[in-house]
Amino acid sequence: MPQSTKFTSQALRRGFGAAAGATLLILAACGNGEGGNASGQQTSEEAAPPQRMAARVEVMPVQPTSIGSVRTLPGRATPYAEAEIRPQVSGLIESRLFTEGEVVTEDQALYQIDADEYVAAVQSAEASLARAQATVGAATETARRFEHLANINAVSQQSYDEAVAAQKQAEADVGIQRAALQRARIDLARTKVRSPITGRIGRSAVTEGALVTANQPTTLARVLQLDPIYVDMTASSAQVLRWKRDVSEGKIETLGPTSGRSAAVPVTLEFENGDEYPLSGQLEFSEVSVDQEAGTVIVRAQFPNPDNLILPGMFLKASFAAGTYNNVYAIPQRAVQRTPQGGGYVFVAGDDGTAIQKPLTIQEANGSNWIVTDGLSPGDRVIVSGFQNVRNGAPVQVIASRQEEMAAVASPATLVQPE
Secondary structure, eight states: OOHHHHHHHHHHHHHHHHHHHHHHHHHHHHHHSTTOOTTSOOOHHHHSOOOOOOEEEEEEEOOOEEEEEEEEEEEEEEEEEEEEEOOSSOEEEEEEOSOTTSEEOTTOEEEEEOOHHHHHHHHHHHHHHHHHHHHHHHHHHHHHHHHHHHHTTSSOHHHHHHHHHHHHHHHHHHHHHHHHHHHHHHHHHTTEEEOSSOEEEOOOSOOTTOEEOTTOSSOSEEEEEEEEEEEEEEEEHHHHHHHHHHHHTTSEEOSSOSSSSSSOOEEEEEOTTSOBOSSOEEEEEEOSSOOTTTOEEEEEEEEOOTTOOSOTTOEEEEEEEEEEEEEEEEEEGGGOEEOTTSOEEEEEEOTTSBEEEEEOEEEEEETTEEEEEESOOTTOEEEEESGGGOOTTOBEEEEEEOHHHHHHHHSOOOOOOOO
């Protein structure tokens, strides 16, 4: 075969092979490309864009309500009355007349101080008074005789005047001795140290034979009146200012006058271990000035304490009604989220099946709820569970509606003022 013919045949074979390979690539692309299947036909599932799954959520429908605004403040118990027993005369303690820890009554004798010295002082004062009374009798008779003699010029006027002066001096001396006798009797009576109030007496600081002095700084014992008893609550000046501002702006509708005692304000009490005190008290007053060092105001309440469950110095929590919030919403705290700036918001399930983000105006805490004054509408279905994957405008599927929880938070609640 000629050489040129051989080269031409090889070139034709290489060209045919390249064309066949290109044709196969084109067919493969048409058969497996986007929008086709093995037979070259499109399916509806592959042609449509992917759909977002609806988040399964639980909601709680909300309605505006009126909620009692109650302030909870820490406090300490203080006795209704307290008497520090001190001797008013000096002497040796002869006997103790009470049992430590018992209830003593007003004017009950507590200690007996050795009274022999004071008995002698009374007797001496009685004798001095008797002498003065005898002197005044003689002086009175002398003055009467000199008056008669002076009328007939039997004695000089000067002698009569001196007799009258002696009579008056004797009468004054009677008054002095009578007062001295009274003082001696008072000192004798004070040898029995008595309780000025009714209450429970503590331990005795002295025993029989101890020497005590009048008005000494060391007390012999303390008597505390515990029924009723005071609880002094401590509120910061900022809390009091905020409460007064809310009242003035109409956010809180007060139960009565904000000053004075024309309306009794009930107060409840809780012990440090969480137990509730069974009896309620009444608000007494609030301090008129702010402590300059602590920046606090004292609010005092009075409680009945018949069983002496409350003891002075106990740490307690007291709650009292400050008024009422009207047209507010109670929202579970777990449903409220925060923006980077700290603002609160919730997601609401819309009628179209999508989530709607709503910013809130939060007034204060209510146990495990927030009191919301603005941002919601009556009938809103607040998402309380399953909102972790919810975004504004995302589809949601309501799987439960917590009507009973709504009924619980819509009833009058106790608000806890942040401490």
